[in-house]
Structure formats: structure tokens, C-alpha cells
Amino acid sequence: MRSVKRWASKNLIRIYAFLAFTYIFIPIIYTIAFSFNDGGKSNLTWKGFTLKNWANPCAAPEICTALGNSLKIGLTSTIFATILGTLIAFALGRYHFKGRSSTNLLIFLPMATPEIVLGASLLTMFIGLGVDTGFVTTIIAHIMFCISFVVVTVKARIASLDPRLEQAAMDLYANEWQTFRRVTLPLVAPGIAAAALLAFSLSFDDFIITNFTIGTEITFPKFVYTSAIRGVPAQANVIGAAMFFIALAIVIVGQVLASKRKSKLS
Amino acid sequence: MAQDASTSARGDLILRNLTKTFGDFVAVDDLSLTIAKGSFFALLGPSGCGKTTTLRMIAGLEEPTSGSIHVGTTDITDMRPYQRPVNTVFQNYALFPHLSIYENIAFGLRRRGISNDLIKEQVDKVLNLVELPQLAQRKPGQLSGGQQQRIAVARAIVNRPALLLLDEPLGALDLKLRRQMQIELKWIQTEIGITFVHVTHDQEEAMTMADTIAVMNNGKIEQMGSPDDLYDSPKTAFVANFLGQSNLIPGTVSGNDGDNLIVDLHGNKIAMPKRRSSATGASILAGIRPEKFRIAPEGKGATGNVLTGGVVSDISYIGVSTQYQVEMPWGKELMVFEQNDDDSDFLKKGEKVVLSWEPMFTFGLDGSQDASAGAH
Numbered sequence: 001m002r003s004v005k006r007w008a009s010k011n012l013i014r015i016y017a018f019l020a021f022t023y024i025f026i027p028i029i030y031t032i033a034f035s036f037n038d039g040g041k042s043n044l045t046w047k048g049f050t051l052k053n054w055a056n057p058c059a060a061p062e063i064c065t066a067l068g069n070s071l072k073i074g075l076t077s078t079i080f081a082t083i084l085g086t087l088i089a090f091a092l093g094r095y096h097f098k099g100r101s102s103t104n105l106l107i108f109l110p111m112a113t114p115e116i117v118l119g120a121s122l123l124t125m126f127i128g129l130g131v132d133t134g135f136v137t138t139i140i141a142h143i144m145f146c147i148s149f150v151v152v153t154v155k156a157r158i159a160s161l162d163p164r165l166e167q168a169a170m171d172l173y174a175n176e177w178q179t180f181r182r183v184t185l186p187l188v189a190p191g192i193a194a195a196a197l198l199a200f201s202l203s204f205d206d207f208i209i210t211n212f213t214i215g216t217e218i219t220f221p222k223f224v225y226t227s228a229i230r231g232v233p234a235q236a237n238v239i240g241a242a243m244f245f246i247a248l249a250i251v252i253v254g255q256v257l258a259s260k261r262k263s264k265l266s
Numbered sequence: 267m268a269q270d271a272s273t274s275a276r277g278d279l280i281l282r283n284l285t286k287t288f289g290d291f292v293a294v295d296d297l298s299l300t301i302a303k304g305s306f307f308a309l310l311g312p313s314g315c316g317k318t319t320t321l322r323m324i325a326g327l328e329e330p331t332s333g334s335i336h337v338g339t340t341d342i343t344d345m346r347p348y349q350r351p352v353n354t355v356f357q358n359y360a361l362f363p364h365l366s367i368y369e370n371i372a373f374g375l376r377r378r379g380i381s382n383d384l385i386k387e388q389v390d391k392v393l394n395l396v397e398l399p400q401l402a403q404r405k406p407g408q409l410s411g412g413q414q415q416r417i418a419v420a421r422a423i424v425n426r427p428a429l430l431l432l433d434e435p436l437g438a439l440d441l442k443l444r445r446q447m448q449i450e451l452k453w454i455q456t457e458i459g460i461t462f463v464h465v466t467h468d469q470e471e472a473m474t475m476a477d478t479i480a481v482m483n484n485g486k487i488e489q490m491g492s493p494d495d496l497y498d499s500p501k502t503a504f505v506a507n508f509l510g511q512s513n514l515i516p517g518t519v520s521g522n523d524g525d526n527l528i529v530d531l532h533g534n535k536i537a538m539p540k541r542r543s544s545a546t547g548a549s550i551l552a553g554i555r556p557e558k559f560r561i562a563p564e565g566k567g568a569t570g571n572v573l574t575g576g577v578v579s580d581i582s583y584i585g586v587s588t589q590y591q592v593e594m595p596w597g598k599e600l601m602v603f604e605q606n607d608d609d610s611d612f613l614k615k616g617e618k619v620v621l622s623w624e625p626m627f628t629f630g631l632d633g634s635q636d637a638s639a640g641a642h
Contacts, residue, residue, distance in 0.1 A: 165360050167325075171327070171353055
């Protein structure tokens with residue numbers, strides 16, 4: 001009895017961890033596996049292994065146009081949202097002004113508002129203003145909801161920055177711009193990079209708001225959604241899996257570089 | 267761009283009527299002060315006394331409400347921090363975590379557009395001065411507290427400022443390292459001859475390192491002088507209590523005897539050198555440092571000034587000396603430090619004792635003050 005207890009106390013956490021990871025990874029593994037399925041148009045049942053989906057990911061009609069659109073929207077939104085959000089974060093994190101605390105609160109609102117509400121409101125607004133929906137309206141919408149996330153991420157980094165470092169830079173003959181360029185920016189940069197990645201993944205991934213603002217254009221999430229009625233082609237799995245591997249590669253490279261830098265220094 | 271600090275603005279640091287208020291709170295109150303070029307100057311005081319605010323105004327990190335700051339003949343009151351021939355060693359060093367030690371030290375030189383060759387020469391030189399040349403390529407996070415402290419000093423002095431400001435630079439170090447760094451900082455200051463202005467709340471640190479100490483309290487300077495001057499001749503109860511410990515006994519001046527004043531302390535007549543008294547009226551505080559007292563069992567011979575009727579209320583043995591608390595008939599306790607340099611028996615708690623001391627060790631303060639001001 002006691003030995004069972006000891007075994008359990010030793011291994012229970014491992015079993016739990018294994019189950020938790022299985023739960024998280026099954027959909028991803030499923031996606032990757034079915035990117036190799038020789039399933040034809042509908043990719044619902046396993047019909048045999050093939051590499052032809054990977055060899056020609058653009059085979060499914062419109063899929064690469066959709067992907068290209070999503071990348072374009074994602075990159076543009078990310079650049080604007082990151083710049084604007086970082087500026088807001090500096091204003092909120094570094095300066096005291098009238099209405100700062102209410103701005104702090106208001107910046108959370110887009111995060112808290114249901115996307116479906118935002119999307120529908122944006123659509124009525126654009127129609128009311130007589131603006132044609134399409135890429136521009138979608139990018140405007142994406143920048144809008146990405147900014148909040150950028151502000152929150154960058155602000156956290158700024159808050160953890162010791163103001164004495166900037167004072168030390170000024171004390172060592174760096175003027176305001178040099179202080180920002182040589183001390184503040186490099187120290188906040190990891191936060192800005194994290195915010196940009198977050199913004200891109202939010203934009204690339206977004207379906208609900210995009211569906212309202214994109215008009216007749218197509219994005220990757222919209223492509224997957226519309227083709228789900230007829231059966232999602234295996235090429236969608238290929239692109240999904242590829243995105244996953246790219247993200248994984250970025251993380252691994254980052255980790256390796258960080259540990260290399262550490263071991264080189266010590 | 268800043269001027270070359272090593273060639274411009276040689277001279278003393280002069281503060282004139284410097285005042286800084288935060289809302290209703292007066293942090294620094296009409297402070298006027300001249301710090302001689304090349305001296306090691308300490309601003310000493312309890313937290314909140316205005317010493318750090320004064321330092322930050324000199325560095326340009328805080329704007330004075332009124333008054334002026336000069337280095338030599340140059341008015342630096344309205345200069346930006348990066349325009350001043352002043353460098354600071356910050357309390358927690360504020361080394362740039364993303365830059366190597368080499369780049370940290372080179373930071374100021376680079377901003378002033380000095381050539382790479384010259385930078386390398388000067389950084390190497392200053393790293394040798396602080397005896398850490400092997401750490402040039404490390405990041406600050408990989409250094410111990412003592413090493414970071416030395417790099418912070420190196421990063422500042424490499425610029426050859428007219429003035430080096432040190433804001434509680436040793437506060438984060440443990441006692442042993444602090445002692446070592448005190449000696450090292452003093453040595454560096456002597457070696458390079460830059461004016462050091464050192465802010466601290468640690469009276470021992472100030473006394474070890476500084477040529478001149480200004481004791482600050484409530485935004486004003488209570489007294490300024492050399493360490494021994496301040497210790498031997500405090501002019502206020504605050505200074506007497508803050509710098510070391512003092513027994514301050516209220517009394518009344520009752521007469522004259524040549525160079526001495528005769529003072530009545532609760533019925534005991536004692537003598538005090540006139541030149542050591544800063545009291546103007548009849549009401550006076552007689553000050554005696556604890557180590558100046560002699561303590562003996564009642565009835566034993568006592569010479570000089572004598573206080574009778576004491577009872578030992580507490581004893582702590584601390585190796586080199588024994589500290590006695592003696593309760594006096596008027597209800598106050600006096601502190602006595604007795605060197606353990608003979609084999610006489612220790613006194614016991616409750617024992618009746620007589621305290622005596624040489625008249626020349628007595629100092630007099632104005633009797634209108636709170637005798638416990640500045641006590642630890």
C-alpha cells in the first residue's frame with residue numbers, strides 16, 4: 001500500500017503533465033497529420049499518406065490568394081499598431097497628464113468588447129459613411145483591436161524599467177534622443193517585439209471582425225470558413241502546419257541564441 | 267553636446283540660497299554652501315533631510331525652486347544633466363543591463379565623440395584603477411554587488427568630471443564590503459583628485475571618508491566641519507546625537523571660574539570650558555560623550571566633574587568595551603562606555619556608582635533645544 005502511495009506521489013505529476021500536453025497538442029498533431037492525407041477535396045477521413053499537398057500548397061483554388069491577403073493585412077496592421085501602441089504605452093507609462101487613468105481604462109475597452117459586436121458596428125459605420133469595405137477597412141479595424149494588446153504588452157515592459165537608467169544616461173552626456181535611442185529603446189525592445197508578434201498573430205488569425213469588414217475579398221481564415229461547408233482541402237492543413245513550424249522555429253532560434261549569449265558571457 | 271569636462275569649469279561647487287519644495291513640503295531650505303575643489307565632502311543626515319534632493323539638483327535631475335548652482339564661475343543651475351561637468355554614482359548603480367561593462371564605462375566618452383582608440387585607452391586605464399580589467403566583456407547582471415559598485419564608480423570617473431556625486435553608494439553592500447569600499451573610494455579620490463560629494467545617512471561612513479561633513483536636518487545644514495571638529499564640538503543637540511552618541515544633561519549656568527563656566531546639573535556643580543559652549547543664556551545642555559565618563563562604585567575617589575547617586579540599570583559587554591546605562595536621581599539614564607583595558611571587576615546591575623570626567627571634555631549647547639533630537 002505504501003509503495004503504491006510512493007509511486008503515485010512520484011509519478012502522478014508526470015501523468016498529469018502528459019495528459020495535459022496531450023490535450024493541448026492533439027488538435028495540432030491532427031492538423032499536421034492530415035496535411036499528409038491523400039484525401040482529395042474533402043479532408044475528413046484518412047485515405048493514405050502523400051507529399052503532394054506539401055509539394056503544391058497552392059493547388060486548392062484561391063488558397064494562396066487568401067494567404068497572401070492575410071499576410072498583407074497582418075503585416076500592415078502590425079506595423080501601424082506597433083508604432084501607435086508603443087507611443088501610447090510610453091505616454092501612459094512615462095508621463096503624468098490629465099485623464100491618464102481614464103485613458104488607461106479606455107484602452108482596455110476594445111479587448112473587452114465582444115468581437116462580433118465590434119465587427120457589426122464597424123460594418124454599419126463604414127456603410128453609414130459610404131466607405132467601400134475591403135482591405136483598407138479591414139486594416140483599419142485590425143489596427144484598432146491590435147493597439148490595445150500592444151499598449152498593454154509594451155507598458156508592462158516600460159513599467160519594469162528603472163527610471164534611474166535613463167537618468168544615468170543623461171548624467172553621462174546623452175541628450176534626450178540619445179538616451180531614448182541607446183538606453184530606453186534597447187531595453188523596451190523585447191516588449192515591442194513581443195507586442196508585434198502578438199499583433200500579427202491576432203490579425204492573421206482574425207475571422208469575426210474581418211468577415212464584416214473585408215467585403216468581397218478573401219483572407220485565409222475566411223477561406224477556411226467558407227470551404228468548411230464543402231470540406232476543407234488538405235492544403236489548408238499544410239499552411240496551418242507550416243505556420244506552426246515557423247512559429248516553433250522562431251521560438252527555438254530565440255532560445256538557442258539567448259542561451260548561447262549567456263554561456264559565451266559566463 | 268557637453269563641453270569637455272576636464273578642461274572647462276574648474277573650481278569650487280557653490281550653492282546659493284538653494285530651495286526645493288514639493289507642494290507644501292520644503293525638502294531643501296535656503297541652502298548655501300561652498301565645496302572646495304578636490305575635497306571629499308559628505309552630506310550626512312537622516313532620510314528625508316533633503317540630502318539626496320540637494321545631490322539631484324546638483325546633477326540636474328531635479329529643478330531647484332529657487333537659488334543657484336555654480337561650478338567655479340559657470341552657472342549650471344539651468345543646464346540639462348548632460349551639459350553639466352558632473353557625474354553621478356547612483357544608489358543602485360544603475361548600470362545599463364543591455365551593455366557590456368566595457369560599453370557601460372565607454373558610454374559617457376562615446377556621447378562626447380571621443381575616438382575609439384582614446385576610449386579604449388581610458389576604459390582600460392579606469393578598469394585597472396578599480397582592479398577589474400578581466401570583467402570588460404561581462405554584462406552587469408553577472409557581477410557581484412561590490413564589483414557593480416566599482417564599475418559604477420569607474421563609469422563616472424572615466425569622464426574626469428569636475429565633480430563626482432555619490433548617492434548612498436555603499437548602501438546595498440554588506441558591512442565588511444562596505445568598510446573595504448570606504449577605504450577604496452577614499453584612495454581613488456586621493457588618486458584622481460576629483461571633488462567627491464557623498465550623500466549618506468551613515469555617520470561612520472561619512473567620518474571615515476570625508477574631509478568635510480555637512481550635517482543636514484529638515485532641509486538645512488545644522489553644522490559643517492571636519493569629522494573631529496563635529497564630533498568634539500557639536501553646536502546643536504541634533505549633531506551631538508546624530509554623530510556618535512551624547513549624554514545631554516539640562517542645567518543652569520551659575521557662575522564663572524577663569525576659563526570655565528560653572529554649571530549646575532541637578533544640584534551637581536560642574537566646570538565646562540567657556541570656548542566649548544555655544545549657549546548664550548543661562549539655560550544650557552551639558553554634553554558628555556559616553557566614552558569620556560569614568561565609572562566607579564560609590565565611595566571610591568572621583569576627580570574632575572562628578573555626578574553622584576547613579577544606579578547601574580543595564581550592562582552590555584561588547585568586547586573592546588562595556589556599555590553601562592546608569593539611572594540618575596533625576597530620572598534620566600546616562601550612557602557610559604568603559605574600555606575593557608584593565609582587570610577591574612565589572613560593576614553589577616543595581617550597584618550604586620559615581621560618574622566623573624575631565625572638565626575639558628564637556629561641551630555646552632543652547633538649553634532651549636530638545637535634548638533627544640537626532641538620537642538613534
